Amino acid sequence: MKPEHIEIRNIxxxxxxxxxxxxxxxxxxxCLSVVQSLHxxxxxxxxxxxxxxxxxxxxxxxxxxxVQKITHHNGSGGYFQAHWLFMDIIVNYHFRAEDLFSFPLxxxxxxxxxxxxxxxxxxxxxxxxxxxxxxxxIADILFSYAEPIPQNDTxxxxxxxxxxxxxxxxxxxxxxxxxxxxxxxxxxxxxxxFFDMSPANYINAVRLQHAARLLEISDLxxxxxxxxxxFDDPSYFSKLFKKMFLVSPCEYRLKNNxxxxxxxxxxxxxxxx
Numbered sequence: 001m002k003p004e005h006i007e008i009r010n011i012x013x014x015x016x017x018x019x020x021x022x023x024x025x026x027x028x029x030x031c032l033s034v035v036q037s038l039h040x041x042x043x044x045x046x047x048x049x050x051x052x053x054x055x056x057x058x059x060x061x062x063x064x065x066x067v068q069k070i071t072h073h074n075g076s077g078g079y080f081q082a083h084w085l086f087m088d089i090i091v092n093y094h095f096r097a098e099d100l101f102s103f104p105l106x107x108x109x110x111x112x113x114x115x116x117x118x119x120x121x122x123x124x125x126x127x128x129x130x131x132x133x134x135x136x137x138i139a140d141i142l143f144s145y146a147e148p149i150p151q152n153d154t155x156x157x158x159x160x161x162x163x164x165x166x167x168x169x170x171x172x173x174x175x176x177x178x179x180x181x182x183x184x185x186x187x188x189x190x191x192x193x194f195f196d197m198s199p200a201n202y203i204n205a206v207r208l209q210h211a212a213r214l215l216e217i218s219d220l221x222x223x224x225x226x227x228x229x230x231f232d233d234p235s236y237f238s239k240l241f242k243k244m245f246l247v248s249p250c251e252y253r254l255k256n257n258x259x260x261x262x263x264x265x266x267x268x269x270x271x272x273x
Contacts, residue, residue, distance in 0.1 A: 003143075006097075007090045008135050012217050013122045015083035020072040025255070026246055027070075030164075030209035032098060033062040034138055035084040036115055040075035042082070044068065044105065052106045059107040059115050061142060063098035064088070065209060083119045086213070087135055089142075094161060097139075101146035111141055155180055156194045159202075167206045168230045173199040207231060208244050215253045222249045 010031060020040070035042070036059045044060045045051035047067055054060055056075055062068050074080045089097035107115070118134045125131040162179040163171070176199055177187040191199045211229040214220055220228065226237035226249075241249050
């Protein structure tokens with residue numbers, strides 16, 4: 001599909017600096033992540049895409065909805081520093097960019113300095129227009145390396161769009177089947193083929209991705225995050241969240257704070273970028 005319209009939505013930037021040596025964490029976000037190590041480096045693995053090491057100043061790009069397995073390594077002086085951009089890139093009004101194109105996991109080193117300046121500018125931009133202009137500059141670098149993904153499954157895009165627009169509501173397999181004009185048996189075959197999940201697990205995965213982002217960018221109480229993400233039962237939400245992210249929602253938020261020192265527990269599982 002040829003891009004005829006590109007729109008960036010939901011920009012969020014962040015940074016961290018502190019002792020993070022050997023902290024490992026696992027996350028899935030509902031947005032595209034562009035992350036740069038300023039001091040120290042990341043080991044990054046995204047199953048099905050690849051793995052690598054950023055080195056100091058290196059940048060990785062992680063698509064929405066994919067498991068990120070990340071290990072931090074301090075630089076000289078015993079600290080780690082990084083900054084990042086989360087954003088949604090929508091192509092031709094309806095499609096998430098990473099559903100149509102694959103981007104390199106590690107961006108070429110020649111862009112490190114430019115991206116560092118863009119991310120710093122995003123954090124201090126004096127206007128919303130300037131923030132979006134810098135985000136589009138970063139997206140332009142990504143698209144210069146984009147490889148089209150064969151588009152043979154329109155049902156996959158219909159499913160993704162329907163669930164992304166309705167996950168805060170009560171959703172059942174019958175609702176998804178009706179949206180795709182297929183039987184529930186066919187729906188189960190689709191979700192197994194596209195996501196290796198049942199319909200219910202796919203819906204919950206989308207909700208959990210949204211919840212993770214709220215925990216990172218807001219101070220909403222955990223029970224409010226659960227309700228806002230489509231879960232009626234906060235206890236059930238916490239159980240599913242820990243199963244996916246290996247830590248509780250409270251731990252996820254705590255470890256995402258800037259400069260959290262590494263402890264013996266952190267060296268196994270943490271959650272700050």
